[in-house]
Amino acid sequence: MCGIVGYIGKRNAQSILVEGLKKLEYRGYDSAGIAMFTTDGLQVRKAKGRLAVLESNLETAPLEGTVGIGHTRWATHGKPSDVNSHPHTDGSMKFSVVHNGIIENYLELKEELIAQGHRFVSETDTEVISHLISREYDGDIVKAVQRAIRHMRGAYALGVLTEYEPDRLVAVRNASPLIIGIGDGEHYIGSDIPAILEHTRDVFILNDGEMAVLTKDAVELMTIEGNFISREMIYVDWDVARAEKAGFDHFMLKEIHEQPKAYRDTMRGRIDEEGRSVILPELKMTANDIRAIRNVHIVACGTAYHAGLIGKTVLENCARLPVEVDVASEYRYRSPLITPETLVIVVSQSGETADTLAALREAKRCGARVLAITNVVGSSVAREADDVLITWAGPEIAVASTKAYTSQLIAFYLFGLYCAQTLGTQDAAWIAEVLAALQSLPEQVENMLEQAETVRAYAEEIAQHEHLFFIGRGVDYAVVMEGSLKLKEISYIHSEAYAAGELKHGTLALIEDGIPVIALATQSALLEKTVSNIKEVKARGAVVLGISDTGHVAALGKAVDHVLAIPATHPLLTPALSVVPLQLLAYYASLARGNDVDKPRNLAKSVTVE
Template sequence: MCGIVAAVARENIVDVLIEGLKKLEYRGYDSAGLAVAAGQGMRRLRAAGRVAELERRAEGLQAPAGIAHTRWATHGVPCERNAHPHVSGGVAVVHNGIIENHEALRVELQGRGYAFSSDTDTETIAHLVEEALQDEPDLFAAVRRATARLAGAYAIAVIDERDRRRIVVAREGSPLLLGIGEQGVYAASDASALLQTTRRFIYLENGDAAQLTADGLHIVDAAGQAVERPVVVSELSADAVDLGQYRHYMQKEIFEQPAALADTLEMTGLGGRIAPEVLGAEAREVLGGIRRILILACGTSSHAGLVARYWLEEIAGIPTSVEIASEYRYRESVADPDQLVVAISQSGETADTLAALRHAKAQGMTRTLALCNVPESAIVRECALRFITRAGPEIGVASTKAFTTQLAGLFLLTLVVAAQRGRLGEQEESRYLRELRHLPAAVADALKLEPAIADWARRFADKRHAIFLGRGRHFPIALEGALKLKEISYIHAEAYAAGELKHGPLALVDRDMPVIAVAPNDSLLEKLKSNLQEVRARGGELYVFADADSRIEESDGVHILHLPEHYGVLSPVLHVVPLQLLSYHVALIKGTDVDKPRNLAKSVTVE
């Protein structure tokens, strides 16, 4: 994996390919390449490193059709030899996903005389298509014959130098969409890659294959039957993915959180009640009689699910479990058809979460809800209910505004379930909704702490390790803070429920181990204070994010920042914001690649 752009048009498409790859840089990658049908044959260019180097090599190149790719290494080390596109004869292929049977295919193809020049699984696809063309000279038919041999996940785009005004694409498991423009037809793994060209998109389904020409397209499904997929007009604009006044996308997205929360909560209206239909037209039926909730998610989204577990059990009184999606389908679990399965994903294409959702459904758990930022995504399409967060495009690999809008959506779910179960009176529900609607203003106030947080960050830049502490519903916020620091500053950080300090982690504390604590003024504050004293007694340096009324005083080795207000049950949404800012400013000082941290990809579409 990581990003695909393809184009066939009545004009030069090289600039479209390069610009599309630039828009996909946020996904994380280690090399880039393109292949175009130019002149009397095919021209392939590849470069290890950034798209800028590929752009330099492609200067002056013109062609009416081509494919391009940014690669995040899965099979084979990052280098030009393993960069896409991969070729065989006159065929070039770019590919996202993982071909699980590539080793067997490689042995088979080598036995028939095909030589491999890379370590990738993708090269097998190029050879399979080239071989199919020997018997079937039509590229569309040859690609479909080749993909029938593949096991695993793929989104591919293929071009043949013998058919220079046509591109063939196909998908199974990995996302791929088509863009309909005035001058031609385009394909990409993400709409943001094509917004400079069109806002009209077709989202291909699993098993679909399509042939694209400058004059139109033809799609068939997995059975080979011609199909028409709906055209979706995106609400995004090219400006939405521009950096604007900010130094990094992560900084921009941190400061977009008040607007993202306001947009996400817009559908709550001005009344004192929230209708179940905010989750979908069939919400009353799907939620009726549920006895448990199972949340499936990965990474940051799983931390949102852990916060929601506190809300759902405390307010709605419903047993809730949170499973790491990458582990869930590989253990024997007890199915419950009366359980609501909630799948959380920013992109809606997270491979592990999608696979876990399908596993749950296969066990008979068909009451499903997608909580996602992309309305046309696979997870949304496969769930009975959906709540679409309106965070807008999130470019930075380290998630920020997607997380806080997920929390807002999960709190709405809590209110809906609580009301359905008769545990939420009208006055209490009205109060919760007022607090929700005030969140954008409260987050905006929390962002004003940035200068003080930047000062704190200077003390972290030379550290190698850090501990984050939280209690209750703020323990997942400590987990999220530690994850952010790891992701973008490369400082090793661990998070613990503060009461666990004396059960082992306290052995790590010394003067060189900063300890960051989330300290809201809640029922566990006094317990947390005792835990903080344990740190100070061992010489640990404390950095405490407290509420305005938390009654924690600064002293030698104890540094305090007070958030503008205490926000009760919704406090986790506020307390994560300064942790995001802390990680950002530490990374700035350390000079790391904030938006594209090493070894990570934004959209994880393979296992």
């Protein structure tokens, strides 16, 4: 979730760029930098770490000029470092680029450029873009950018400068947000409104496949093919705090709505163009390494542990491997049976979770191969694991995890299908069917989010209660465990999740007249069983909200007081949909109780102590 800011005008650009980057710090970053035109030509300053490091460097050697671009980086390709920081330049230092997104075919392009004599200094995909533009340049930076992006596959928001045309700043959007700010004799680009809100409230929002050419006196909007377009200017009436949340009232709500993008980003470049197989080039494990696996341990904490429970079902169904799931804080102390044929999968949003990191080290000490699923490139977990699958959720600001959790599910689906391909445990038609359904998930979540007010009405009802139960069977049980945790985290309502078939073994004693029960029932094979369990709590006075897919909701609706439908998908994938209304339920219940949604009491985002 990198940040971009750019300026062209009459004032000194350095302070405008740095202040703009400060307004984007909430997005999360590991390094920062700026590039400006000066009397000495194109100059770049960048540094790993917080913006304060960059500011210190600029105090020592300030830049003077009226045109520049800036960037805060969230590492994707290459660890956090000075050299991997943006902006990136070509070998001649005549072209500079800032980039949000991922270039899927960067390795192929890099090899081509190296063969043509280009030399690279970073590990990033972005550096390829500056070299491509340099290669394509023939006196017109706009045409050079247009030709360069024809070679690129992936997602990108770009800010581009060239020393040859210091009076122009080029911006491009494809699947990564970018806005244009309009001033008086000056113009701006930004990846988000807060970056420029101090200077202007008049903006153009670029759509995918569009670009803008900025001078200090004018802005031209066009398609990436070069066709000029007109666009109505938008006046931003948000305050800065709300602008940081993209107009949402809280970061948690914003991050719930960012899940479709997080799904797409985590899948991007990992499914072949025909959509029939999974590609995981970042994994070092060979086909023989996968064939050597005899059992799998999934180790995580909290929400990541719940993702691991889904991962168990995925791997057992796809790869037919026996899987155990452990809470990381318990794993080391039970003397787990680890052999060199054990694959240990550790899951951590931050990559710094102390208990998970300790479990990783214990697994390696015992000779296991370790695969990390994490959201942070260069984190301790990512560095110490043998293999890493990065989830491209971007930074989460809210303490209660939403998009990080669902991105972990996507990573498990991809890895499970990858193992199935390698081991031959599922045929190609089945894999293609699941992949087709997987790629439909983002749009399905978008459709669900349009119905958020339906969930809000029920959440405001349960906000009046102090106790609540969730029930489900199979993967639904794993999902309601996450739903219960979300509700506890931010609403402070006492809630418990139970495997529905276990109710009669004690829990029914807690069911009394009027108590809310949320029943998740998305699995055809278990629907009748779950309905029977619902009738048990209904007979004792519970008020039941039933959640199922569109194919089963009618049957479920006859047994419950309220019913909510989610889109139908492959049974293995339902957790990526069914958790969304549970996230919204927790959010709106917390809101109704007047709590601080983003910063619940007694909790921290990253748990770095045991």
